[in-house]
Amino acid sequence: MKAAARRFSCHKVPVMPRYTPAEIETRWQQAWEKDGVFQATRNADKPKYYVLEMFPYPSGRIHMGHVRNYTMGDVIARYKIATGHNVLHPMGWDAFGMPAENAAMAIGGHPADWTYANIAEMKKQMKPLGLSIDWSREIATCHPGYYGQQQALFLDFLKEGLVYRKNAVVNWDPVDMTVLANEQVENGCGWRSGAPVERRELTQWFFKISDHSEELLSALDSLDNWPAKVKLMQANWIGKSRGLQFAFSTIEAPEGFDRIEVYTTRPDTLLGASFVGISPDHPLAKTLERDDEAVAAFCAECRKGGTTEEAIETAEKLGYDTGIRVRHPFDTAAELPVYIANFILMDYGTGAIFGCPGHDQRDFDFATKYDLPIISTFLPSEDASPKLSEAYVPQKSEKVFYNRGFAGDQWQTGEEAVDAAIAFCEDNGIGQGVTKFRLRDWGLSRQRYWGCPIPVVHCDDCGVVPEKKENLPVELPYDVTFDTPGNPLDRHPTWRNCACPACGKDALRETDTMDTFVDSSWYYARFTAPRADTPTDLEEAAYWMNVDQYIGGIEHAILHLLYARFFARAMQITGHLPEGAAEPFDALFTQGMVTHEIYQTRDGNGRPIYHLPEEVEKLTFQDKSVYVLKSKLTEEGYFKEGQEPSFRNSIAKAYTSFPHHAVEVIPSAKMSKSKKNVVDPLHIISNYGADTARWFVLSDSPPERDVEWTASGAEASYKHLSRVWNICDRVGEMDREAAGQGDEDLLRAMHKTIHDVTMGVESFGFNAAIAKLYAFTATLQKSKAGYAAQREAIMTLAQLMSPMTPHLSEDIWAHLGGEGLIVNAPWPKADEAMLVDDTVTLPIQINGKRRAEIQVPADMPKEEVEKVALAHEAVIRTLDGASPKKVIVVPGRIVNVVA
């Protein structure tokens, strides 16, 4: 408790009954647990509701971001329980991954021990939040009970052709000694280690996600309750394009390269071609490289660039003229040079392009540099000059004039021209229309210990053989060490050596484990039957799926959510999910972060030193504030036990006038340990209680936006909850018989609040709902109504608050004799009749500006309202004898007089 509470001993102050969250919260958590109120079981009589928050990585400590995420889910879950739904609200641990191995390498110990200890610790920290979680369904992805089923899924996927093996150039992280997915490479560096990524060729396992590109893209349209932003990001990631693929025939090219295949999304500009460009990784470039040192040097130069940030920023268009020529498909007399160019990616299309400098800025820059022709194929108008000072690249939907078109009308949009050009080329045997996707197959092999073993065996005779299902799980051996880099499974002979499941001869286990994104791609389905001895139980899955509301961070917009969507489809194909569960998350909500100011001072060399919020003190004098280090205040003798409080003012005055020890305040940023701008949920809970923390993270900002944690805001939340508790106490003491005043007004306000809060919760407008609760609390506090009305009001208030502050609400409910637990009480319903007032206040506008207001009966006819309005003194004055041009009466809302 705050120091303030300790000072209550002064006898003249009436000892108020105190809100004691520590006591209240444990009491009700025990009550819920005893009654098993959050245990979910199938029940055909009730509509089901599955609410899920993205499960955490067990780092060992919860942070405010978790609190916010899980509180939002909890509000939804509890609201849905109250509205008669059968709610599933589970929790688990995304428990495989590098940090456990890093810890083992850094401090010794075993990843499993480290992980399970963290899970225990984190669960202990989460419990006091009072979340409505069915802990009986808890899963940890590192438990054989989970990953064994994941292996079973893998084998079924393998049988269905959804997984395959191929040689691939992979991104090798030299620090983590592992392969990274393309998505895990950021600016040429490993997403976790930050080390520059190298290229290596290895045999790897891949999920055939690219087979589903079209479906994963088109199905985005059906996700009405997903943020448009996330859908857009996925659509861009999948990257569909339609274009033409065709070949140029070559002149003087090496053996086997009489043709160069190119892909273009602008075949309509074919007559603007002035060169052909190939990637430095194109087979032709690689062939030339072998015999020509200059080519080799150029290609090496290109490969070097592109990984560092600086190189990307300064990247100049570089080309190397190979001397090879190609014939234009429409005019075999026209020859184009073939360049190796650094800006062409081997990964995309065919790794070769034709350059059209007239309509592509990159090609334009390139052509200018190497003095190649720039040819316009279309113009903004018929008489526009075809001479260009930069590439002409209008929107594809814009109509333009084709001066060198070959298919379709002279005036047409880019889109029409592309279609016409593809059709023309197909008819004339020049090329084919091709749809391409940017999305690659998902490489899942990782050369790590702490992940799900890939359940296959390598046999000299039989090749790659799937492990038998009855031998699952292929368990990770416990006796491993991390003193040498690389994968300990590789050096574990007794684990690695095994019998071939097909022929029984000596064979070797696959030592790669799965990307941890695999673990999180199906956990939502496992929650529906977490102990089943198959990956899912179809009946359970059919009842509970899909997740009705999924809540998590925007950082998972692409990878996790795309993989999960792919997995749901793959699980459907392999019979692990029922019909209709291809899209696992009906609604998605991405919540903002919790931020905090950063407090910084500098050392003698000007380097920043960061300070925890509790290390600084805010001193305010009049309208000036300054932050000072508490240690400074103590050093200088200003901060002593029993210090005269009035002395504070003079200190504050001194510091704000001469801010010599001022701490620099950097605007709010995501809470991070390195910047020390963190607030530990455990401290907040022990100081103020979980309800305060829950209330605050919801109250100040819309949930999709970042919320700034402030000490004063948290304090205010606590005070408010105390106030509510005190009202409850006061109502409990009231004379049951004495008549009051304004019962009706209070109940009207109550019904209005029921309506507003319900709307707020339904639409994720938690901050607005809380504002209404604040307002209603103030009304209730001032109310002189009788006992019955006040009791009804505070009980309803408790119910409306219960999704956010469940413990306080239970306590109020019990204190005033509510039946059973509030968590089981049906959600209050607003009485429509009580929402409409008998008389309404209508603002009167004159020419759109508010000038007056009138009180009229709510059901007064328009004509009457108009008469009353026109009779108003302010209206008469403004009209000054003239008659109004027009009068608009919007019943119940407004009157506008047009003078």
Added chain:
RNA sequence: GCGGGCGUGAUGGAAUGGUAGACAUACCAGACUUAAAAUCUGUUGGGGCGUAGCCCCGUGUGGGUUCGAGUCCCACCGCCCGCACCA
């Protein structure tokens, strides 16, 4: 460069095209106190006047639609996020 989002008091933010600034913070004032804390009450967008009141201006800037625009449309400025040599 491409795509998306957002600009409202000192601050976080409210506002189905209908009284802009709800609610909260911060500040100031008052009550209670020897005092402070706590608690409670009240004020607070800017400007003006003949100051029980009234008027003018005000949601990034400039236009437009409308009886009426923070909200819709167009252009611009600024900030944030995502993607990015994608052929």
